[in-house]
Amino acid sequence: MSTPSPVDQVRGQLGEMLPRLRRFARVITRNVHDADDLVQVAVEKALARAAQWRPESRLDSWMFGIMKNAWIDEIRSRRRRDRILAPEEAGLSVGDESAAAREIAMSVQVAMERLPEEQRLAVGLVLVEGLSYREAAEALGIPVGTLTSRLARGREALQAMLGEAR
């Protein structure tokens, strides 16, 4: 028996990872529809480049990096097209939770949406996705020191917007 090809390995693991990819895409794009479009583009890209992934490295970090780059590409081509997002598309929906939990979740998400992108991605990778500083820095293509300072500034801004935990 031969070992599964890189594409098959990547495909198998991506299937289980889709909920997490959708979650990080929500952090990146701040928009439900854009988020799933981004996941689709990133998965297609990953499958096309599966040979570049090393099994000894984490697939999730690799995917998050691909998603970030794909989003930057998308933003750039959007600016070129000068397309403006329809207002009704903006805004996130939250899964079914109690009204109170939903309200808190919304306020945290709104605060997240106000963060500059570089801080939002650092916070998303470390606090939401649970990556180590090293893994998050690698996914974003920045040195660890830069990652920690973005993370620190992002947290400070969130803390200022949200106040003390209720």
Next chain:
Amino acid sequence: MRFSDETLMAYADGELDAATRTAIEAEMAVDPVLTRAIERHRALAGRVQGAYAGVLDEPVPERLTALVAKPTASNVTPLAAHRVARAAVTSRSRLPQWMAVAASLVLGVVVSLFMINESDPWEETAVGLVARGELDTALTQQLASNAGAARIGISFQDRDGAWCRTFHLEREAPVAGLACRSGAEWQLKVMADAGPREDGLQTAGAMPLAVLEAVDAAIAGEPLDADAERAARDGGWQAAPNVAE
């Protein structure tokens, strides 16, 4: 307080070495302010994570599950089709052989959080990281054949016609990256720690995969040869018409 807020944050995230952790815990025993600061970091982390937890319970749209279920993606969007086609063209053919070899050796980053105390030859600005000092000088003046504080790798034009160059900077914590010219400055598109890895998976001086991927995604046409590189430098990296598209 003798610990910076950044250090307390790293403690709350479980990112500190044992010695610093022990020092903080000793201080926490006698300093309630310190304890509260760490609790605040943890509480915020919990709230942020909780705010996005609902996404994991949502059903995944069928168009996404179909992508990983089938051997080939059948419902590719125009945007995605473009990307896949481009990835197929660029992934193997455009990079010089040595870079492909480097890519196979490289994984990424190993740097202790506390090694990054040298003053950085870059600055965080409103448009992102921008090269300063020795790095700015090297990117502007040096050719790939010159030696200097930084080593220049390949130079090329990106799809918007901007000049881009890869570099490798020898310092206590070596970094490699991709810089693209924007106005009178070099914007750092990607940087990765480029020291040898403890696990031997990255050799000193190799170009990290993150940088190679960024080159791959940005490059229009081929890297400049030595004559074109010199001409672009002597021309002061003036904006030039796009070579592709």
